[in-house]
Amino acid sequence: MKKPESDILTITEVAEYLKVAERTIYRLAAAKKIPAFKVGGTWRFSRAEIDQWIKRQTSEAQNNSGADDERG
Secondary structure: OOOOOOOEEOHHHHHHHHOOOHHHHHHHHHOOOOOOEEEOOEEEEEHHHHHHHHHHHHHHHHHHHHHHOOOO
16 A cells, blocks of 8 residues: 655656656756755655745745835
8 A cells, every 4th residue: 555645755756746847856856956865876855845845935936026026
């Protein structure tokens, strides 16, 4: 039986979770732009770290878009 909501995710699972191509996840991981680690040469991801990364990306996007809206 497959364990639901595993704490450690594969490239495929992260790609599905973020709704992007697997190749995008490979590129982000290799560029150290997404939290990842390798086990035996295979990329793995902590679900908790991915969730924190999503929150950071969301707040950075909101902060950047708010700076353009300032009017004096």
